[in-house]
Amino acid sequence: MKKYLKEHEWLIIEDQFSAEMHESSESIFSIGNGKMGMRANFEESYSGKSLQGTYIAGVYYPDKTRVGWWKNGYPEYFAKVLNAPNWMGLTIEFNSQVLDLNIGKVKSFERVLDMFNGTLSRKFIYIFPNGEEIKVDVLRFLSIKQDEIGAYQYKIEVLKGKGEIKITSFIDGDVKNKDSNYDEKFWDYLSHEINPSYTYLEQKTKKTEFKVAFAVFEEIKLNQLKIEWDFKNGIEKEKWAGKSYDFSFVEGDIIEITKTASLACSLYGSNLKSDAVNNLNNALKKGFNQLLTEHKDEWNQKWKYCDIRIEGDVPAQQGIRFNIFQLNCTYTGKDPRLNIGPKGFTGEKYGGSTYWDTEAYCLPFYLSTAEPKVSWQLLEYRYKQLDKAIENAQKLGFNNGAALYPMVTMNGEECHNEWEITFEEIHRNGAIAFAIYNHANYTGNDQWIYSGGLEVLTGIARFWAQRVNWSGDKKKYVILGVTGPNEYENNVNNNWYTNYIAAWCLNYALKCVQISQGDKEFYQNFQAKTQISESELDFWKMVADEMYYPESHELGVFLQQDSYLDKELLNADQLNPAERPINQHWSWDRILRSCFIKQADVLQGLYFFNDHFDIETIKRNFDFYEPKTVHESSLSPCVHVVLAAQLGYQEKAYELYLRTSRLDLDDYNKEVHEGLHITSMAGTWMAVVQGFGGMKVKNNMLQFKPSLPKNWTSFSFKIRFRDRLIEIITNKDSMKAYLLEGEALDIEIDHQLFQLDKEKPALFSLLQNA
């Protein structure tokens, strides 16, 4: 896509209107507050191409799946992130001409996402077909302080013309999902009310029966004077309720529309109407400006803890902030039933909310930047769904408490569509176990193991112990028919990453079981619940010890799968640039047979289990696989950045960093119109902190290894670590660590030990090592 956005450290700016780019901008300028979110659809009518999208966290629809021929074990439904009623509805008519940027002339246009303050604004001058000219100025936000409230102020200045104006403000519940599998609509109408104090619309989803209601109120002023609503101007349509206002205008008039909305949802209470109306009234009492101030304050406060500053490179700075902003829009950790959807509140694609992305990519971000309860809740989410994971495994023929977590889920049930993914991309189970390890390793305590973690690990270990089979040919345990993280191969045998993480899971579960045996009461209960036996544990060990790992001794690399070396081995730079991304130009058949890697696969393993391998091994594998990786998954470049930084491949690290941090802003994969890549944004954070910062926790010690990209003057980030807040600032001369909160601790920078306390920052000179 053409780079049409302006570079700025804190703002995303679009400075001219382009109908062609509009759907992309609708994604990029999305806002959210953890409970709800919306694409940057215009408030007023727009007849051009647009993907309408308002989303409410946790509200989904189990759409009928689309499969060619149904086979046993296929998922029952495909969950859809649901397009919810649009509370913004606004029709503006000047002398019966609808304000519609697709129809009249747009003389100037600016759209701005202010990431520091969490607001979306728009300014434009518009000429109606009959010549009336207006200047419009809109400011919108979804309150992150009071997350059921959204509001906008819509200011119109009449530059030319006179006559009659009609404003209609409404809630539109007659929305549908563009990705509905069978063109069905997913909402049923429940009730509505239109009165002078509010407009109310309540609906519920089919099948899942989530109830969602909005109460809205719009104050309309003409030159500071309030326009009263006439009772007869209530409008009711199917799944739609609104009010209209008619008055005259002349040149110079200023019309201000302030619309406030309050969400109520059956996830949070049963009395939707009183909830919605009470919250609306409270918000109206505060008024738009106070709501806005509270909202900005909360955002400013968030940035104090999670900002990453990059000096000397505005695109890189803008990129990382955009990622951090969107992550905070998507997930706040307030509600244990929620998770981090791959598109957050910015689009429909992918369905479901929870992928292995959460454990593999997002957990580190929340571990380091949020309060401890946030990452705890992410683990809790999976524990609550353990029974469903066991059921899921049973459907596929496993037993004895084996658990296979779904590839995609809303409530613990598998809801993806493709057998080669749901049945075969089983490495996801490993990521869930790894997250438990990661949490314990980072936080330094194993409390979670005793609070459900061990049961999860046991279910997962049991799955692997049943999923392997003994190969009479290889005289090892093998794992056949899997899809690794690289989804450009399907149904392969002995995916190195999967085999490695499977064996690791068995060993880690075993270790945790053994540790927990120290707590006799706990272990007795655990044993009673899981019926675990010594012979089962022995079998875990045997499988882990006798696992098969495909490897080329000649090349000195692990093999992505048994037959990888049978492929025609090319590098991505041999591809015709016009044919990239290959998933938009090549047949699926050609992709599957090619050597090209969608996302880190062997390298994902070397990232997770970095300390298990010497640097030469990592280097050989990186040198072999990186050139073959096309990074057509948003989750790919960040892992490569971390390894590239570790290996001292500065240019490669920087190139891939830009790709991950500006993936959506620069639309590398030509799909931003469908929504943003939310989960990969946490990977971008990882790229800076674990990549350029070289952060690790090893033997209970926080370690760093600085690597400053050439064109950066400096970068800095803060992390929470075991009741402390630490800031790391790296420039060309040094890496400095400051203890901002908490007790003194030892850290290492590039293997040099520092005793860090509040009075004494650690200073590691980069000059001496240069």
Add this chain to the structure above:
Amino acid sequence: MKKYLKEHEWLIIEDQFSAEMHESSESIFSIGNGKMGMRANFEESYSGKSLQGTYIAGVYYPDKTRVGWWKNGYPEYFAKVLNAPNWMGLTIEFNSQVLDLNIGKVKSFERVLDMFNGTLSRKFIYIFPNGEEIKVDVLRFLSIKQDEIGAYQYKIEVLKGKGEIKITSFIDGDVKNKDSNYDEKFWDYLSHEINPSYTYLEQKTKKTEFKVAFAVFEEIKLNQLKIEWDFKNGIEKEKWAGKSYDFSFVEGDIIEITKTASLACSLYGSNLKSDAVNNLNNALKKGFNQLLTEHKDEWNQKWKYCDIRIEGDVPAQQGIRFNIFQLNCTYTGKDPRLNIGPKGFTGEKYGGSTYWDTEAYCLPFYLSTAEPKVSWQLLEYRYKQLDKAIENAQKLGFNNGAALYPMVTMNGEECHNEWEITFEEIHRNGAIAFAIYNHANYTGNDQWIYSGGLEVLTGIARFWAQRVNWSGDKKKYVILGVTGPNEYENNVNNNWYTNYIAAWCLNYALKCVQISQGDKEFYQNFQAKTQISESELDFWKMVADEMYYPESHELGVFLQQDSYLDKELLNADQLNPAERPINQHWSWDRILRSCFIKQADVLQGLYFFNDHFDIETIKRNFDFYEPKTVHESSLSPCVHVVLAAQLGYQEKAYELYLRTSRLDLDDYNKEVHEGLHITSMAGTWMAVVQGFGGMKVKNNMLQFKPSLPKNWTSFSFKIRFRDRLIEIITNKDSMKAYLLEGEALDIEIDHQLFQLDKEKPALFSLLQNA
């Protein structure tokens, strides 16, 4: 399923009514005449479970596909064999009670398919809820002599009661496909007419715009007196036209309804109405009895040439005749645009009409039993679709005239739904080339090579030459990412069968090219058209010479695919019988990872290329693979029969023969309600002729090797061979060959040479060898 059908040499008999088995019987009692066919739906109303089905050869609908996420190269549509307007429509009301076997009491019931005469009949005694009792006798046929005509005679004798009767006879065009992907209906109404001479309804299919019309006339007699139709009793509904007749009845009355229908279709002419009406009038002039006699004569004549007689084993006799009967119902070779759908005219499943079944299983039957033009047309069909096969390959990224024939097609375009089949089950290309070889080998002339065959072979060879890749690891050409004939594995590498047939195709194409170079004019044209070069031919040879074949030297068997020995190797007799067929009890995941084989795979290759291998090799592979084969494809047992017979495994051969010949009659795979397995029926013929008869053509010589199943007294069959008609009769003492038509020839029976002429049958004694 319970065996509810009676055994009989020429008849299929159901002697009591079972609502539970009705859908299965609707399949089994299907009739057809090559141009149209129908399931054994009742003529009168039936409110129980039923799959309504009338089908017209070549009339299909390109239904929207169902896939999870669309990927490049996926087929555009899924062709559906179309349920066509039902011309039989009949409602019979006695004192306002509808005759419906699902409602009243069925006192006796018999349904008979007379395979010798090609008729379907039914007799039953029925008691209405109010006590009226009637005896019904129906006879139905689709004329194989005049294939646009269908008719039935429906005779009612009133055993008890009196009152008013209403008979409504109609054409119902408001039909739908049960397997419609999006519950859409596929027909649009065009016109209709109701007048004293006929009822007419014309419709067309959406998208494909096939027009189909039926003209029907029903003569109704009460005690031999014709009931006149009253003009006001025409009934018109959407896509429906009919007439009703009202009169009184008393005990002892005999009511006869004779309904005749005439089909017209835009495949055969543009003037549907006059075609339909003229043909109807001609048929009515002949009258029911003459139509029936002509029809029976034609069937009797067919049997003279294609019957297989088995003595001493009624179930086996009934099975083979049922197969031959259905094959003749499905395909008559009259129209080069038609082919042999896997369910013929008996159900909807599978969509499309043409699979590799045609070349691999059906061609031998038609080569040996039908006039030479029939098999020629089957080859011609693929030549006509060569351009589409080249386009299909281009969509997947191949070029330079490489052709990939579709897995399923109606018109040359791929119309299957699943990537693992359409992209990967590419061995089908090999079967198409093999059919060309098979035709030349059997007929002894290479005329077809010069009439399109060489172009087809070139397109196929080019595909293989591009589809392989050089494995740096194996130092051989490999074929990655395929699905072999055993669809219980997907996306495997180096499927032995595929690699073998690919190399064979390259060699055979090369040989044919070289032979054709003898005809300079032909070759110049061919070269100009295909731009074939010497270096391309050299490359074909290199690929064929350097092809990789997976093999276990330890076991002495070819490997189904690279990783087959990594699987847990079990035999089918270790399966829990309650879990069979596994495709109805196991998850797809479990099936894919298991060693169980759906249908002959390596063994398919040993069947096709039997003479390439010594008997010990065939034996070792059979002994290894047969026990792992679950035969859950109808196409599997027949191949195993041929090999088992060759290896002298009489019991196994007989067991599998029964399974293939009575697959539908005994419903081995528990799916007969969906329709019959038409293409596999040709495999049953193969099992007798090539299996127990041991027929082959080698070095231009017809060879036999008798193998009489233990409980058979004798079996005999006829074959057409190079302008001759030969009959082979085998009993416990001998195999005899009679030359019935044509010139003398040499044949071999168990390696003994006979000079066969009309005066001197060949007699091979089995006693001397015993």
